[in-house]
Amino acid sequence: MWRLANKSLPTASNLLDRNIQTAAKDCIHGCGCLETDCHIFFHCQVAKAVWFATPWNIKWDTFEANSLAEKLILIANPTNALPVHFADKEDFFLLAVIVLDQLWKIRNSTIFENKLFSLVSTMDLLKIRFQEAKYAASKAIRDGTSMIGVVARDHLGEVLKIRAVSFQSDIPELAEAYGLLQGLILASEEGWTNLVCESDAKNIISGLNNSNLQLTHWSAEGILNDILFMQGLFQSVVFN
Numbered sequence: 001m002w003r004l005a006n007k008s009l010p011t012a013s014n015l016l017d018r019n020i021q022t023a024a025k026d027c028i029h030g031c032g033c034l035e036t037d038c039h040i041f042f043h044c045q046v047a048k049a050v051w052f053a054t055p056w057n058i059k060w061d062t063f064e065a066n067s068l069a070e071k072l073i074l075i076a077n078p079t080n081a082l083p084v085h086f087a088d089k090e091d092f093f094l095l096a097v098i099v100l101d102q103l104w105k106i107r108n109s110t111i112f113e114n115k116l117f118s119l120v121s122t123m124d125l126l127k128i129r130f131q132e133a134k135y136a137a138s139k140a141i142r143d144g145t146s147m148i149g150v151v152a153r154d155h156l157g158e159v160l161k162i163r164a165v166s167f168q169s170d171i172p173e174l175a176e177a178y179g180l181l182q183g184l185i186l187a188s189e190e191g192w193t194n195l196v197c198e199s200d201a202k203n204i205i206s207g208l209n210n211s212n213l214q215l216t217h218w219s220a221e222g223i224l225n226d227i228l229f230m231q232g233l234f235q236s237v238v239f240n
């Protein structure tokens, strides 16, 4: 995502921007369009077919005028703009990153290996790559290292900050508690005063709401006490 956002992929329009002459400046897929980043990744007939074949049937037509950076922000914040349910946000983001990467690979294999694009085999491959990415994320937890993602959103659901921290423990409940604590630390750094903290770990949430930590894993007690202490530093903190 970083590489794309920084326009460092050498598509023809970027090369022309830098006054580098290239032989082929039209899209390799034969649409008669100039090969810009936006074209290759969103508006090309190949890109359109792939995005529409995802479970969310994405169409980018109404975003033709939007810049590449604006489209990438939409991928991170799809709710209300794209037909992606709030609960699917993370899965959509993961698949979207894989789609962008795959579109770039398709472009290259068409140019360099003369391969013909096939929607069916592309979607099969995307399905496998998506499962692998999800598996890699869950495997990290089994291996004893958790990557904890803290996503801060405002009251409209817009993403304000994303923080990723690694954590040495294979106890999911402990990782969830640590994630909540990191969220509170982030909020205090940012000067936010009214918080809603969300977690999938229901017994942690109910333990925090009742200040009763008996049902939570014993190893999480220290972190949970830190969370309860930090709660007092804000105007309001709701655990959900």
Ligand SMILES: [Zn+2]
Pocket: 027, 028, 029, 030, 031, 032, 033, 039, 043, 044, 045, 046
């Ligand atoms: Zn094209």
